[in-house]
Every structure is written in structure tokens, then in C-alpha cells.
Amino acid sequence: MTRPKILLIHPNVSSKIVDASFPFGLAYLGAVLKKNGYLVKILDLGILNLENDDIITFINKFKPDLIGITTLSYYYEEMKKLCNLVNGIPKVIGGIHVSSLPRLSLKECNAKYAVIGEGEETIVELVQHLTEVKDISKIKGLAYKNDDNEIVINEPREPIKNLDDIPFPAWELIDIKKYQNVKQGSDVFMGEKPVLPIITSRGCPFKCTYCASTHFWGKSIRFRSIENVINEIEYFIKKYKIKEIEIWDDNFSIHRKRVVEFCRKIINSKIKLRIACPNGLRIDSLDEPLLKLMRAAGFYAIAFPVESGSQKILNLCGKKLDLTIVPGVIKIARKLGYICYAYFILGLPGENRFTAHQTIRLARSLDFHFIHYFIFTPLPGSELFNQWKVGINLSKIEWSLDFYKKHLEKKDTMCDLTVKELKKFQKLGYIRYVIKPKSMLNYFEHIKSIRDVKKFMVASIRSFFKLLIL
Numbered sequence: 073m074t075r076p077k078i079l080l081i082h083p084n085v086s087s088k089i090v091d092a093s094f095p096f097g098l099a100y101l102g103a104v105l106k107k108n109g110y111l112v113k114i115l116d117l118g119i120l121n122l123e124n125d126d127i128i129t130f131i132n133k134f135k136p137d138l139i140g141i142t143t144l145s146y147y148y149e150e151m152k153k154l155c156n157l158v159n160g161i162p163k164v165i166g167g168i169h170v171s172s173l174p175r176l177s178l179k180e181c182n183a184k185y186a187v188i189g190e191g192e193e194t195i196v197e198l199v200q201h202l203t204e205v206k207d208i209s210k211i212k213g214l215a216y217k218n219d220d221n222e223i224v225i226n227e228p229r230e231p232i233k234n235l236d237d238i239p240f241p242a243w244e245l246i247d248i249k250k251y252q253n254v255k256q257g258s259d260v261f262m263g264e265k266p267v268l269p270i271i272t273s274r275g276c277p278f279k280c281t282y283c284a285s286t287h288f289w290g291k292s293i294r295f296r297s298i299e300n301v302i303n304e305i306e307y308f309i310k311k312y313k314i315k316e317i318e319i320w321d322d323n324f325s326i327h328r329k330r331v332v333e334f335c336r337k338i339i340n341s342k343i344k345l346r347i348a349c350p351n352g353l354r355i356d357s358l359d360e361p362l363l364k365l366m367r368a369a370g371f372y373a374i375a376f377p378v379e380s381g382s383q384k385i386l387n388l389c390g391k392k393l394d395l396t397i398v399p400g401v402i403k404i405a406r407k408l409g410y411i412c413y414a415y416f417i418l419g420l421p422g423e424n425r426f427t428a429h430q431t432i433r434l435a436r437s438l439d440f441h442f443i444h445y446f447i448f449t450p451l452p453g454s455e456l457f458n459q460w461k462v463g464i465n466l467s468k469i470e471w472s473l474d475f476y477k478k479h480l481e482k483k484d485t486m487c488d489l490t491v492k493e494l495k496k497f498q499k500l501g502y503i504r505y506v507i508k509p510k511s512m513l514n515y516f517e518h519i520k521s522i523r524d525v526k527k528f529m530v531a532s533i534r535s536f537f538k539l540l541i542l
């Protein structure tokens with residue numbers, strides 16, 4: 073075989089609620105494959121808007137030796153369709169959904185291989201197998217169909233020990249300009265373009281039962297060295313002139329000393345950057361001195377995953393967050409000039425009318441600029457999914473953002489409220505929040521330029537339509 077060619081595909085993910093965003097997993101896979109001397113291309117269908125014929129033409133022209141497709145649960149159906157689009161080229165699927173349900177995914181998809189867990193080492197060894205230098209049974213973290221079409225699951229792969237060994241994500245494989253204006257969870261942040269995401273650690277030691285991430289990345293949290301992180305930031309500032317980074321860690325602020333080191337290094341290096349945390353920081357890891365230092369380093373927007381206004385529900389789901397500290401931290405963050413965004417979940421186990429009202433009251437009483445109410449969904453990979461799936465025929469599920477809401481009747485929710493009631497509470501939560509006069513003032517406070525006005529209007533129109541389609 074000449075130099076192996078690998079095509080990595082991100083399915084189309086656009087919906088009324090979420091849009092495409094940086095294909096982080098593929099950028100990391102692309103980087104290690106390139107480092108090993110292979111030729112790699114990324115096709116992000118969430119951004120490229122290609123018809124099936126275009127995809128086939130692209131594949132016929134590139135002639136890859138392996139096609140890798142990523143998926144989360146909500147666009148799994150899109151991935152399934154993609155697998156059926158081409159035959160005759162080996163396909164490998166991966167991502168958190170496939171890793172949680174490898175047997176079912178391989179059974180349902182027209183793909184020969186599935187990677188379970190972290191993909192960097194496994195995909196390289198898979199290419200080595202295709203080039204006949206590696207025995208397939210020795211590839212840890214791989215599931216595959218054998219010659220009799222039986223599914224074989226190899227030994228699990230240990231998490232990568234030293235994250236600094238992984239090359240920086242290969243953003244050169246995508247056109248980053250195309251990702252600057254897509255709507256994401258964080259679309260209301262007044263971002264400074266160009267922006268790139270960064271991940272400084274993998275995993276989280278907490279065990280929130282609704283979270284799909286905690287088991288996926290291994291039992292404990294692994295950190296990159298701050299030096300390695302700063303090198304990455306400087307590298308991409310030089311390469312793309314980035315003005316902002318979004319930190320996508322699961323639990324960036326868990327290690328206070330490390331956050332302090334990060335901020336001090338940024339301040340001393342004279343890096344001028346805006347930093348946002350759209351994925352959320354644990355509220356109990358923040359206090360005034362830390363938030364002050366972070367502000368000085370360029371942090372300006374933080375999402376706060378409060379999740380519930382009921383301490384009972386937070387305890388039940390293992391969040392281990394003391395609600396009494398929340399108002400104080402938000403007050404400090406507001407005083408220091410942060411844009412404050414909050415995530416709430418309605419429908420966690422134990423939810424009833426009383427606790428839902430507690431959540432709505434809390435959300436309204438705190439001074440957030442923006443809030444988001446999710447209706448709880450048992451996500452594959454989470455502890456609650458494992459409880460919920462018992463007795464459910466998973467192959468009958470049509471996976472989507474709404475799979476839980478669509479497929480369930482009253483008896484099946486994991487709380488005392490029906491899906492219909494939860495949707496009503498969600499609407500009520502938004503309405504009660506929006507009609508608070510201070511909410512409008514909060515919005516206007518951060519408008520500093522014509523670009524911000526435009527962004528504010530787009531965000532408002534989107535929020536309005538979100539309310540209509542809920």
C-alpha cells in the first residue's frame with residue numbers, strides 16, 4: 073500500500089436548536105494520523121452543506137483507504153445513513169454514543185470497526201492493521217465484525233497517560249473561518265473572532281448520574297501541562313490570529329493551583345485573549361480571588377451549570393453542589409463584569425411540581441444574563457441511561473435531540489412529571505425569566521459595538537423562535 077489515506081467525516085448536525093461546531097475529536101484524530109505520515113482529510117457535513125452525490129464524488133476522487141465517522145447520540149441516525157452511502161471502503165465509527173453502545177452501533181451500521189473510548193492510539197493501530205502490520209485482536213479499544221460477521225470486542229484501552237504527547241488539533245484540516253458564526257450553546261456570548269476551542273484536561277472525577285462524559289474519559293481527570301496549553305494558544309495565535317478561546321474541558325477549574333498557574337502565565341506572557349467557558353465551571357470551585365485573577369487573564373464569559381433549584385435533586389443526581397453558595401458566587405462574577413450564563417435541567421429523578429417551581433424561582437432570582445433550560449434526557453454513556461434502558465428495545469429508538477421526549481409516555485419519565493408537563497415548565501421558566509425587567513438590562517449592559525447589537529438581535533430572535541418551537 074502507498075501512503076494510506078484516511079477520510080474523517082462529521083455528519084450533518086443542524087437542527088432548529090443546535091448547529092455544527094468545531095469537530096474537535098476529528099481534529100485530534102487528524103493530528104495523530106498526520107504525525108504518523110498518513111494523508112488525512114476532514115469532511116464536516118454540518119458546515120459544508122453537501123448533497124449525497126457530492127459526498128460520493130469527493131470520496132471517489134480522494135479514494136481513502138479508511139473512512140472514519142464520528143457521532144454523538146443526537147446525530148447517530150445521520151451517521152447510520154452515511155455508512156450506507158459508500159461500500160467497498162472499510163469504515164470505522166467512534167464517539168461517545170458508539171463507545172456507550174458499541175455492539176448495537178456495529179450491528180445497526182454498515183461499518184466494520186468501532187472505536188471505544190479515546191481514539192488517537194486506536195485509529196493509528198487500525199491503519200497499521202489495514203497495512204498488515206498489526207494483528208486486529210491485539211488492538212485495544214476496538215470492536216469489529218469478524219469474517220463470520222460476528223461482533224468481537226477487544227480488551228479496553230487504557231487512557232492516554234501523558235496528554236502532552238498528543239499533537240495539537242489539526243485545525244488546518246478544516247476552514248476555521250466557516251465556524252465563526254454558527255449557532256452553538258454559547259451563541260449569545262459576544263465572542264471576538266476568530267475563536268478556537270481548547271481542551272486542557274480530559275475527564276472529571278465527579279459522578280453526576282446524568283453526565284455521559286464522566287465514565288468515557290476514564291476514572292480520573294488527566295491534565296495537560298500548562299506549558300503545553302500555552303504553547304498551543306501561542307501557536308494558534310500566530311497561525312490564525314485568534315482573538316478568543318473557548319475552554320471545552322469538563323471540569324477546567326477543579327484544580328485551583330493549576331488555574332492560577334494558567335492565569336499567571338497568560339498575564340506574564342502578554343497574550344491578549346478573551347476567554348469563555350461555554351461548557352460551564354463548577355460553581356463551588358470559584359471564589360472572588362480566583363474570579364478576579366481569571367478576569368485579569370482575559371476570562372469574560374462563564375456558564376454556570378446550576379442544574380436545579382432543589383438541593384434534594386442535586387443530591388440525588390450526585391452533583392455534590394451546595395446550593396447556598398450559588399447566589400454569592402454569581403454576585404461576585406457579576407460584580408467583576410463577567411457575562412453569566414446558566415444551565416438548568418428539568419426532569420431529573422425526583423422532580424415534581426414543587427421542585428420545578430423551586431428551579432424556576434432560583435433562575436429568576438439570580439442575576440444571569442442568559443439562561444438555558446434543558447429537559448432531562450438519559451444520555452447514552454450516563455448512569456441514568458443505564459437505569460432507564462432496562463426493558464427498553466434500544467434498536468427501536470430513533471436517536472435525536474428529542475429521542476427521550478418523543479418516545480416516552482408518562483410512565484416512562486424518570487420523575488413525577490410527564491414530558492408535556494416538563495415542556496410547560498420549560499416554557500414557564502423562560503417566560504418568567506424574560507419578563508423580568510432586569511433581564512433586558514442585563515442584555516444591554518454588554519453591548520459595546522454595532523457587531524454586538526447585531527449579535528444581540530440575532531440571539532433574541534433565536535430565543536423567541538426557541539420559545540415558539542418548545
Ligand code: B12
Nearest residue numbers: 093096097140141142144145166167190191257284285320
Ligand atoms: C464542549 C462541549 C459542548 C459545548 C460545545 C460542543 C460542540 N460540539 O459544539 C457546548 C456547551 C456548546 C455543548 C453543547 C452540546 N452538547 Co456537549 N459537550 C461538550 C464536551 C464537554 C466536549 C466535547 C469535545 O469536543 N470533546 C473532545 C473531543 C476530543 O472528544 P470526542 O469528540 O469525543 O472525540 C474523541 C473520542 O470520542 C474518539 N472519537 C470521536 N469520534 C470518533 C470517530 C472515529 C472514527 C474514531 C476512530 C474515534 C472517535 O476519539 C476522539 C479523540 O480521543 C462533551 C463532553 C466531553 N468531555 O467529551 C459534551 C457532550 C459531548 N455534549 C453533549 C450534549 C448532549 C450536548 C448538546 C446536545 C446539549 C443540548 N441538548 O443542546 C449540545 C450539542 C452541541 C453540538 N453542536 O454538538 C453530551 C453528548 C452525550 C451523547 N451521548 O451524545 C456530552 C458527552 C456531555 C454530556 N452531557 O454528557 N457541548
Ligand code: SF4
Nearest residue numbers: 276278280283286322
Ligand atoms: S456534569 Fe460536570 S461535574 Fe458532573 S460528572 Fe459531568 S463533567 Fe463532572
